Amino acid sequence: MEGLFLTAAFVFVAFIANTFRFYANGYINRLIFVMSTVLLVLLEQWFATPSHTSWLLLFAIAATVVSFHFSGGMIAAALSSWYLWITTGAMEPSVYAAYFLFAGSVYAIRYYVRKIRQQRDRWLEILTFNSKQLNVTKDVSQAMQETFNTKRLLETILTSMTAGHGLGYNRAMIFLLSEDGNSLKGIMATGPVRAEEGFKIWEDITANRYGLTDLIDKKEAEKSDQQLNEIVQDMTIPLQEKSFLRDVMESGYPLLIKEADTHDGLMMRFYHTLGLKEFVVIPLLHQGVKSGVVIIDNLVNQKPLNMHDVDIITPLATQAAIALQQASQYESVERMALKDGLTNLYNQRAFQQSLSDDFCARPFSIILLDIDFFKNYNDTNGHMLGNEVLVQLAGVITKSLRGDDLAYRFGGEEFVILLPHTPRDQAIKVAERIRKRVEETAFPKGELQPEGKLTVSLGVAESDGTADPFDTVEFADQALYEAKESGKNRVAVKVGM
Incomplete structure (x- = not known):
């Protein structure tokens, strides 16, 4: 009869505890888990065999270690020792030492398992991202093979840097070097001007599960990103004046901006016009030839950028530079093929x-x-x-x-x-x-x-x-x-x- 009552009590406590855990936050969840374990130990002592209390307290210690790490385990071991001494009236140093040793062992096992899990998750994250990078590179390479149309290539490159299917950055903008090399001209951009527009775009992409090619075709059909495009295409950046873009073009090295420099007039212009605060500037560079820059930022989700992002974007920027050079050469040859060699009129x-x-x-x-x-x-x-x-x-x-x-x-x-x-x-x-x-x-x-x-x-x-x-x-x-x-x-x- 006592066994049946104890089983019913365990089920009741488990039901109540898990019901509360469903509605509680993480910390309260862990606390409920520990307290319910302690309560089950107490119920077993009160309604079953008190002699089992010494080893049942190990469950409470283990639950505390799992929930509140090493410090929680040490406190649980101390409280268990104190409780056992109070309830039995006997001093048992070996049992108390065993509690602390058990808490340390559980923590060591938990720490080891956690490290293995973190390492596994990290490798899984790296493999997943590398897979995404390979898919993006494949899509861009395929687009480069299918067309030498500069507009189509730029749309492919920018879209591959943004959206969930691509590298996931919120916005990307391309500025190309003028023929005389004295200025950068805004050519194309993808992404929202304001954060709230970005959320709407993401909802649409998620609902329809667009792929890279679908997104490019959608942009062409609906002329999306038009407002951002108009702003960027209206920009001509003279390189005679000192600015962060001039530094990138001169050095050929990427630049990570964590906060807008109030002393850089061009940077403040980008800040006021496009809300550009934290961003990365990557030169479009191939075999020493600089053809422009690409700028990325996370206006919508405000995800911080770091040098890892620079490493991610740089290969794609290099690929973009190669594509643009090939497209330029192709268009030059195409123009020559369509021109009369003597009069320079069309043929x-x-x-x-x-x-x-x-x-x-x-x-x-x-x-x-x-x-x-x-x-x-x-x-x-x-x-x-x-x-x-x-x-x-x-x-x-x-x-x-x-x-x-x-x-x-x-x-x-x-x-x-x-x-x-x-x-x-x-x-x-x-x-x-x-x-x-x-x-x-x-x-x-x-x-x-x-x-x-x-x-x-x-x-x-x-x-x-x-x-x-x-x-x-x-x-x-x-x-x-x-x-x-x-x-x-x-x-x-x-x-x-």
Whole structure:
């Protein structure tokens, strides 16, 4: 009967203790655990066999060590010794010593187990983070292989530094070095301007489980981070003035800022404009070539930054520098491939590409231009002088165009001009302006031409954006033929498309 009562008492105490622990904080939890253990020892003494008290107190000591470490265990051993002496009336030094030895042993075991667990957790944390870094590096490398588009590369790099899928920093901003090397220009940024915006973004990412590619596509579709982008892109940082960015560009070393320096005017500008307090600046550096800087911070969660973060970001910044250099070289080669080597106008390949672009899906006009009697000019003066005429004519055409107009050397002495969003009557005015300026320009040996000067004939055609753009080219060619046949040095128009 006593055993049944004791079991019921144990169950009752355990239920009450765990109920309170559910609603209590950590310290109270540990205290309840210890007190419930002591209470169970007392219940066993009162309702069962008092002779068991001496070794049951070991449970109370163990519970105290687990909950309150070494000092708690020593106090529990002292109190257990005192309680045993009070209840038995006998002095048992060997038992008391055993209590203290037991408390020390339990603490040693607990300490060892805790160290092993901490080491395991640390290794797990390192492995998890390294795995995330490898995934980010893989995604960025894949993006570098898929495109040389600078905008897409920058979006990939910045997104990989931020968001939960990436390295997890709250914001990242890229500033690139100008061509003359005298300033840094804000190019792109990702993240919120204010902390509360960041929480909303995180909730959305968590709810939808976006991956890196999903986040980049989402940014492009929704133009997210627009406010931060506008602020950053409006920044041009002169490097002649003393500042923290100039120090980074000159030294080539990363910089960890723990608190904004009130004596640095540029740093205070970042502080007031973007709330930048604690941040890291990493140079974009590859093979000694500096192309800019990336700045990261934790505006939203206020997580402190340290040199470990510098070590984390630096490889990605190096990868970004490599990607940007490759993209720049590719774009340079691409520009060269689309440019005429003699006149520096766009070439026929670029013209074919332009006809496939979106603007040809909207109304536009086209002008075809051909030098009159150019074979006679080359036969009379030689091809070297003929090349000089082509270069000079390209300059006249370029100066006669409006802001959005595009000029191409179609081949030989023939040129093409695309005029986006331009109706036929305005295109005729542009063509006539070019014709007149060519007529008034003094070309070398131009007086030896049949008309006593070098002239051009021009054909104009218009597209409403629905027809095949190559049909419009054919109509402009027919108009050019009419201009040639009707006397040269004039503008003809093909109507009725």
